[in-house]
Amino acid sequence: MNVDIGNALASVASPGASRDSLERLDEQVADAHERIVAGMENAEHGYEALNLPERTDPDEIRAAVEPVADSEALITVGIGGSALGAATITDALASESDTEAVYLDNVDPAWVSNHLERLPLEETAINVVSRSGTTAETLANFLVVRDAFEAAGVDWTERTIVTTGESGPLRNLADRHDLPSLKVPDGVPGRFSALSAVGMVAAAVCGHDLEALLAGAAAERESLTGSLFDCPAYAYGATAYALDQRGAGINAMVPYAESLETFAEWFAQLWAESLGKDDLGQTPARALGVTDQHSQLQLYRAGQRDKLVTFVSPGETDDRPIPDTDVDELAYLGDSTLGELLEAEFEATEASLAAAGRPNVRLELETVDEYELGGLLYGMEAACVLAGELYGVNTFEQPAVEWAKKATRGLLGGGDFEEADAVAEKTELRIGR
Numbered sequence: 001m002n003v004d005i006g007n008a009l010a011s012v013a014s015p016g017a018s019r020d021s022l023e024r025l026d027e028q029v030a031d032a033h034e035r036i037v038a039g040m041e042n043a044e045h046g047y048e049a050l051n052l053p054e055r056t057d058p059d060e061i062r063a064a065v066e067p068v069a070d071s072e073a074l075i076t077v078g079i080g081g082s083a084l085g086a087a088t089i090t091d092a093l094a095s096e097s098d099t100e101a102v103y104l105d106n107v108d109p110a111w112v113s114n115h116l117e118r119l120p121l122e123e124t125a126i127n128v129v130s131r132s133g134t135t136a137e138t139l140a141n142f143l144v145v146r147d148a149f150e151a152a153g154v155d156w157t158e159r160t161i162v163t164t165g166e167s168g169p170l171r172n173l174a175d176r177h178d179l180p181s182l183k184v185p186d187g188v189p190g191r192f193s194a195l196s197a198v199g200m201v202a203a204a205v206c207g208h209d210l211e212a213l214l215a216g217a218a219a220e221r222e223s224l225t226g227s228l229f230d231c232p233a234y235a236y237g238a239t240a241y242a243l244d245q246r247g248a249g250i251n252a253m254v255p256y257a258e259s260l261e262t263f264a265e266w267f268a269q270l271w272a273e274s275l276g277k278d279d280l281g282q283t284p285a286r287a288l289g290v291t292d293q294h295s296q297l298q299l300y301r302a303g304q305r306d307k308l309v310t311f312v313s314p315g316e317t318d319d320r321p322i323p324d325t326d327v328d329e330l331a332y333l334g335d336s337t338l339g340e341l342l343e344a345e346f347e348a349t350e351a352s353l354a355a356a357g358r359p360n361v362r363l364e365l366e367t368v369d370e371y372e373l374g375g376l377l378y379g380m381e382a383a384c385v386l387a388g389e390l391y392g393v394n395t396f397e398q399p400a401v402e403w404a405k406k407a408t409r410g411l412l413g414g415g416d417f418e419e420a421d422a423v424a425e426k427t428e429l430r431i432g433r
């Protein structure tokens with residue numbers, strides 16, 4: 001991964017960071033890097049995620065999925081960090097296998113039912129993922145999926161893989177039914193677990209090259225040094241932080257590839273849950289090039305000066321020529337391909353923001369394959385850990401989310417949680433019927 005921060009400099013954009021201010025920030029980056037390296041060496045909670053390229057064992061993952069390797073579909077039941085990493089990987093990568101990857105990361109009943117009714121359950125595998133083993137949405141969906149398999153006369157115990165922590169309800173269930181199971185590595189929060197079994201079981205069933213994913217991540221790990229001017233991941237994390245400090249409180253992630261749309265969702269969780277605490281943090285927004293040039297670009301170029309736009313350039317992709325036409329006004333298109341049109345629109349949009357003095361950063365891939373994607377995921381995780389150090393927040397916890405989880409359980413009668421009382425205490429000023 002390369003990172004180009006030129007359009008975030010104060011000489012181009014406002015808000016922008018001057019070269020001098022980045023030099024000064026680099027001293028903090030050096031200190032943060034020392035802290036990060038110590039955390040990695042001591043396998044501290046969270047920092048341990050940056051050791052995954054060496055820790056994850058592709059053979060173990062492939063062995064666990066062996067019994068369902070030739071399934072027509074794989075239903076991953078998980079939410080947040082237990083779904084988005086896997087979905088990012090299988091959505092981004094082309095595969096020769098025909099396995100359809102489906103993610104049940106919502107409890108919308110009609111949507112869940114639609115999936116269960118249309119999939120060939122006797123040829124479908126189930127991948128249940130929950131670090132805690134207690135998340136209500138995941139366990140509820142799993143019970144629903146199991147029930148659908150039973151109703152269709154399919155033995156779900158023959159078709160289920162479990163990835164969870166060392167103990168908990170899901171671990172007990174896996175043991176009781178003797179299901180193939182993998183462990184969420186210790187010290188790795190869900191949103192940092194894409195490069196473990198959590199993110200890679202689906203990739204294995206879909207036939208992706210797990211070693212290449214890890215090699216791309218390992219190369220990014222090698223590039224972690226004590227200076228933002230030498231390390232693409234830190235350059236991104238430090239620049240995003242510096243711009244937030246200067247008023248760019250929103251970070252719009254804009255990949256120029258359909259296949260990377262889920263990556264923007266994954267990034268949004270990483271950035272929001274890790275940095276959004278102590279009244280700090282930069283709000284992630286999601287957009288897609290070129291589609292959202294025609295819906296959001298107006299705001300990004302001419303709205304409030306509160307945004308950083310992060311582009312992801314996918315590099316080389318499959319291409320398709322645009323056929324010639326005898327309509328004079330469209331003749332110029334006939335000399336191009338769709339890929340060239342996409343690239344031209346990307347360059348034009350980037351330039352349009354810079355020309356209007358709007359900060360933007362470019363993340364460049366050579367192409368979208370396992371190696372590059374592994375590097376991108378790792379790079380963004382390292383950027384986020386660095387940003388967390390610079391903000392001085394606890395990057396690896398999410399107490400605000402836990403609050404809502406407890407309130408939900410309380411409402412459903414799953415225990416006595418004082419958080420649930422807040423629901424009854426809602427202030428109302430209702431207009432309408």
Ligand SMILES: O=P(O)(O)OC[C@H]1O[C@H](O)[C@H](O)[C@@H](O)[C@@H]1O
Nearest residue numbers: 080081082130131132135190401
């Ligand atoms: O993996 P689980 O324990 O089921 O948790 C799934 C998700 O739950 C919560 O929403 C947390 O805030 C997320 O960070 C986590 O990824």
